[in-house]
Amino acid sequence: MGYRVVVAGATGNVGREMLNILAERQFPVDEVAAVASRRSLGTEVSFGDKTLKTQDLDTFDFTGWDMALFAVGSEATKKYAPKAAKAGCVVIDNSSLYRYDPEVPLIVPEVNPQAIHGYAKKNIIANPNCSTAQLVVALKPLHDRARIKRVVVSTYQSVSGAGKEGMDELWDQTKSIYNPTSEVAPKKFTKQIAFNVIPHIDVFMEDGSTKEEWKMVVETKKIVDPKIKLTATCVRVPVFVGHAEAINIEFEDHLDEDEARDILREAPGVMVIDKREDGGYVTPAECVGDFATFISRIRQDSTIDNGLNLWCVSDNLRKGAALNAIQIAELLGREVLKKG
Numbered sequence: 165m166g167y168r169v170v171v172a173g174a175t176g177n178v179g180r181e182m183l184n185i186l187a188e189r190q191f192p193v194d195e196v197a198a199v200a201s202r203r204s205l206g207t208e209v210s211f212g213d214k215t216l217k218t219q220d221l222d223t224f225d226f227t228g229w230d231m232a233l234f235a236v237g238s239e240a241t242k243k244y245a246p247k248a249a250k251a252g253c254v255v256i257d258n259s260s261l262y263r264y265d266p267e268v269p270l271i272v273p274e275v276n277p278q279a280i281h282g283y284a285k286k287n288i289i290a291n292p293n294c295s296t297a298q299l300v301v302a303l304k305p306l307h308d309r310a311r312i313k314r315v316v317v318s319t320y321q322s323v324s325g326a327g328k329e330g331m332d333e334l335w336d337q338t339k340s341i342y343n344p345t346s347e348v349a350p351k352k353f354t355k356q357i358a359f360n361v362i363p364h365i366d367v368f369m370e371d372g373s374t375k376e377e378w379k380m381v382v383e384t385k386k387i388v389d390p391k392i393k394l395t396a397t398c399v400r401v402p403v404f405v406g407h408a409e410a411i412n413i414e415f416e417d418h419l420d421e422d423e424a425r426d427i428l429r430e431a432p433g434v435m436v437i438d439k440r441e442d443g444g445y446v447t448p449a450e451c452v453g454d455f456a457t458f459i460s461r462i463r464q465d466s467t468i469d470n471g472l473n474l475w476c477v478s479d480n481l482r483k484g485a486a487l488n489a490i491q492i493a494e495l496l497g498r499e500v501l502k503k504g
């Protein structure tokens with residue numbers, strides 16, 4: 165006996181990846197429902213070698229479904245996730261709506277799987293922001309060995325992090341630059357994204373940081389350790405899929421680069437590719453479609469006592485969203501629901 169699973173947002177970037185990954189990992193399903201807005205009613209989406217017809221979230225009855233993987237944005241989540249949870253269907257949500265709610269666990273299964281048991285308070289589990297997910301996979305094994313004091317991170321985030329409209333804008337704008345008769349003005353992004361980089365993701369906060377940067381701070385504290393100090397600069401770059409991060413870490417205890425490399429090689433979800441030669445590191449274009457968080461350029465920072473630099477790359481639609489949600493579903497199945 166397997167699970168009855170709803171994928172809400174099945175026509176979107178993250179929802180389509182969820183369907184792919186459920187099939188790839190042979191998640192034990194009895195039935196899968198693809199759900200999106202009324203606009204997509206009847207639209208066909210792929211699930212392994214099957215085709216599913218999209219249903220309308222507004223009229224969907226969650227009774228009798230075990231889990232709902234939500235990737236519909238905060239507004240629609242606010243309206244429909246409580247309905248699903250109330251019907252007894254456990255919601256695993258990708259939006260930021262519930263991430264900071266003390267009654268909702270925020271989980272990266274390689275880092276804080278023990279938090280799963282907190283799901284029952286609201287029948288909802290939150291998935292972190294894409295840039296946080298890959299960061300904490302890299303930080304946790306190092307923190308366990310040498311206690312992290314402070315992290316300085318700069319992100320290079322792909323346009324797919326802004327949904328399918330973000331990808332279309334980069335594609336159309338890139339073409340329009342070679343064909344100036346069809347200028348594509350910025351709409352999803354605040355400035356031209358083609359052949360450019362933009363140091364602004366999500367809204368501005370009172371202190372001058374952006375909400376994306378704030379999310380990385382608060383989520384790292386909730387998932388790994390509230391004592392970790394973190395400062396971030398989040399930048400949108402003209403890459404379709406795959407986020408990169410340059411991470412500087414200050415530890416309480418000494419940790420040399422060779423030991424750090426060995427620890428990361430053994431860490432769950434991590435793949436170390438770190439050769440000090442041309443091409444001996446991973447770039448976003450190479451991580452697409454992969455499950456791993458890739459770590460390269462591991463080196464001592466000699467400007468502080470216990471410092472390390474590294475480069476971290478992952479598929480934001482996978483580890484940053486769909487894969488992490490399905491790992492949570494697997495964890496929930498293994499630890500709590502125990503079917504399949």
Ligand SMILES: NC(=O)c1ccc[n+]([C@@H]2O[C@H](COP(=O)([O-])OP(=O)(O)OC[C@H]3O[C@@H](n4cnc5c(N)ncnc54)[C@H](OP(=O)(O)O)[C@@H]3O)[C@@H](O)[C@H]2O)c1
Pocket residue numbers: 172173174175176177178179199200201202203204221222234235236237238240258259260292293294324325326327328329480481484485
């Ligand atoms: N992309 C990432 O890297 C990433 C990472 C982490 C978290 N997330 C989060 O995941 C969520 C989805 O992101 P995405 O990138 O997949 O966006 P997307 O490509 O724009 O897709 C949005 C999906 O939500 C559906 N939807 C929107 N409003 C709806 C409504 N009122 N009722 C029912 N369905 C509705 C859309 O259906 P229609 O096609 O019918 O409009 C579509 O299936 C967001 O909360 C985002 O913040 C994304």
